[in-house]
Amino acid sequence: MGGELRDKVASGVAWSIGEKVGSMLLQMGVSIVILRMLMPEDLGVMAIPTVLATLALVMVDSGFSQTLIRKADPSPSDYKSVFVFNVVASLLLYALLVAATPWVARFYGMPVLLHIAPVLFLLLPLNALCVIQNTIFTRQFRFALISKVVFASSLVSGVVAIAMAWGGLGVWSLVGQRVTAMGVKALLFWWLSDWRPGAAYEGGALRAMAPYSLRLLATDLISTLYNNVSQLFVGKLYPTDVLGFFNQAQKLKDLPVTSTIQAVQNVTFPALSKIADDEQKFADSYRQVVMIVAFVMFPAMAGLIAIAPDMLQGLLGEKWTPIVPYFQVICLAGMFAPIAIISYNVLKVKSNGRIIVRLEIVKKTVMTITLALTIPYSVMAITWGLSAMAFFEMALNFAATTRYSHLTLWRFVRTLLPSALLTAVMFAVVVLFRHFTDFGPLPTFLMQVGIGAICYAVLAWVFRLEAMRIVLDILRKLFHKA
Numbered sequence: 514m515g516g517e518l519r520d521k522v523a524s525g526v527a528w529s530i531g532e533k534v535g536s537m538l539l540q541m542g543v544s545i546v547i548l549r550m551l552m553p554e555d556l557g558v559m560a561i562p563t564v565l566a567t568l569a570l571v572m573v574d575s576g577f578s579q580t581l582i583r584k585a586d587p588s589p590s591d592y593k594s595v596f597v598f599n600v601v602a603s604l605l606l607y608a609l610l611v612a613a614t615p616w617v618a619r620f621y622g623m624p625v626l627l628h629i630a631p632v633l634f635l636l637l638p639l640n641a642l643c644v645i646q647n648t649i650f651t652r653q654f655r656f657a658l659i660s661k662v663v664f665a666s667s668l669v670s671g672v673v674a675i676a677m678a679w680g681g682l683g684v685w686s687l688v689g690q691r692v693t694a695m696g697v698k699a700l701l702f703w704w705l706s707d708w709r710p711g712a713a714y715e716g717g718a719l720r721a722m723a724p725y726s727l728r729l730l731a732t733d734l735i736s737t738l739y740n741n742v743s744q745l746f747v748g749k750l751y752p753t754d755v756l757g758f759f760n761q762a763q764k765l766k767d768l769p770v771t772s773t774i775q776a777v778q779n780v781t782f783p784a785l786s787k788i789a790d791d792e793q794k795f796a797d798s799y800r801q802v803v804m805i806v807a808f809v810m811f812p813a814m815a816g817l818i819a820i821a822p823d824m825l826q827g828l829l830g831e832k833w834t835p836i837v838p839y840f841q842v843i844c845l846a847g848m849f850a851p852i853a854i855i856s857y858n859v860l861k862v863k864s865n866g867r868i869i870v871r872l873e874i875v876k877k878t879v880m881t882i883t884l885a886l887t888i889p890y891s892v893m894a895i896t897w898g899l900s901a902m903a904f905f906e907m908a909l910n911f912a913a914t915t916r917y918s919h920l921t922l923w924r925f926v927r928t929l930l931p932s933a934l935l936t937a938v939m940f941a942v943v944v945l946f947r948h949f950t951d952f953g954p955l956p957t958f959l960m961q962v963g964i965g966a967i968c969y970a971v972l973a974w975v976f977r978l979e980a981m982r983i984v985l986d987i988l989r990k991l992f993h994k995a
Contacts, residue, residue: 539664541768543671545828547678547686553757553832555684558623560760561748562630563691564741565617569606569637571737573599576729578648579861580722587652589712594719596645596710603641610634621748625684633688639695645710646702662701670694729861732873739880743895746888759892762839769813770847796919799859801983803920804928806851808980811929811936812969814847819943820961827955842896846903852929853903856910863917872913876906931978939969 548556577595581587611631618626650659674690682689744763748756817824818841825837860869880902887894911925943965947957973981 539667539671541765543674543690544765544768546675547690548761548829548833550678551683551686553754553761553835555687556757556761557748557753557755558625558629558684559687560744560756561617561621561623562614562626562633564744565610565630566634566636567741568734568737569603569610569634570640571730571733572606573603573637573641574644574730575599575602576726576733577719577722578644579729580726581645581648582652583725583862584722591722592645592649592708593710593712595722596641598719599641599644600638603637607634607637610637623753629684629688633691635692636695639692639699643699643702646706646708649706649708650702658705662698662705665701666694666697669697728867728870732869735873735877739877743884743888743899746884747892747895750888751892755892758833758836759839759896761833762836762843762896765836765840766814766817766843766847769817770810770850793919795863799855799914799918800920800924800928802855803852803925804932804980805983806855807929807932808973808978808984810851811848811932812939812965814844815936815940816943816962816965817841817847818844819940819947819965820958823947823954823958823961827953827958838893839896842893842900845900849903849907853907853910856907856914859914859918860910863914868913868916872909876902876909879905931976932980935969935972935976935978938972939965942968 575598577598581591581595584591611634614626614630617630618624647659650656670690670693673693674686677686677689744756744760747759751759821837821841821844822834825840826834829836857869860872883898883902884895887898911922915921943961946961946964950957950960952960
């Protein structure tokens with residue numbers, strides 16, 4: 514990306530990934546402790562209100578924060594207007610969800626929702642209070658600060674969740690974790706930010722931003738709904754413990770995948786927005802981000818597939834072993850989803866939003882057919898369908914970006930191929946090691962991680978992968994600055 518912007522992006526990605534990795538490891542540790550004390554049914558009960566809260570959070574933002582990031586010079590009135598909208602929308606949606614909770618509890622046969630859902634839905638107003646601060650820090654490339662806030666909120670909420678689970682509070686520990694994390698995040702953002710809603714509210718500001726924002730809302734809402742709709746059907750058609758296994762498999766996969774997506778998206782969207790007019794620099798930056806993400810995510814997800822049986826049995830215990838096949842299949846989606854998001858970011862930067870809506874219609878039509886075919890068959894069929902859709906979404910998003918970028922299909926394939934081939938070799942080595950050894954689940958899992966990491970790193974060094982050279986170069990620059 515060149516010059517000062519490249520340094521900012523490199524530093525931002527490093528801080529964001531560092532925070533995401535730290536938070537991921539923290540959340541993984543907390544999850545291991547909590548899951549050993551909870552039952553699969555607890556995860557199943559928690560899944561339904563979590564899906565509803567996730568959909569509502571997308572509606573609260575309505576795409577306005579991304580519009581503010583994209584805008585060249587937002588005014589104080591722009592920030593105030595979006596803040597007021599977010600708060601009002603969050604309160605209205607909170608009231609609506611609480612009013613609908615009795616019906617949801619009866620529909621799913623989960624009376625406990627009457628108690629936990631109104632508390633969990635406090636995520637909406639708490640999130641609305643800190644969206645603007647997060648947006649301003651993102652525009653300023655203050656990713657180190659954002660990373661520290663997110664990690665601190667994860668740490669505090671993790672301690673609260675473990676204490677509640679240890680005290681025998683069951684599913685309430687999961688509710689406490691989510692609400693505490695959002696509350697701490699909002700508190701810290703207000704404390705660390707100088708922004709206050711002192712400017713005048715202008716409805717005209719919202720109307721000016723609405724066309725682009727509402728297109729993003731439509732696509733984000735549809736995407737979020739389809740990413741979670743399978744859980745709504747599984748919760749109705751299958752036993753609660755099966756929903757717990759299915760939901761937890763997705764959550765474990767999402768720990769590395771969502772962390773990577775958020776780290777790359779939070780940094781690359783504002784960065785690519787700044788170089789949108791330089792076609793060659795834009796295409797080169799797009800290719801480099803895809804290459805680095807593939808270099809990291811391909812071996813990470815393939816490695817998780819290989820070590821899943823020993824890892825999950827060793828860390829979570831026998832009662833969670835039914836999660837293994839779901840987790841292995843859904844990890845395939847984790848290879849493609851981050852790259853699909855990068856292409857989606859390109860479309861957000863370069864297009865006016867109309868093509869994004871059209872693509873979502875195509876993707877969700879195919880997704881509807883996939884779900885209609887797989888939901889009645891089995892939960893495993895649903896899982897395979899989700900992984901197939903992740904690949905389809907990646908391919909479709911990239912195809913659309915060829916209208917706005919000089920990155921061609923052949924160059925895109927050549928960018929991914931080296932990491933894919935080395936990942937295949939690493940996967941075979943790890944699987945063969947497990948096949949010929951038997952040290953028990955936990956020792957085998959730890960040895961597999963070491964062998965896989967060393968194998969991939971050595972192969973990348975021997976074949977001099979461009980992605981590895983870029984990663985090492987970025988790390989050297991960051992260490993020199995430190």
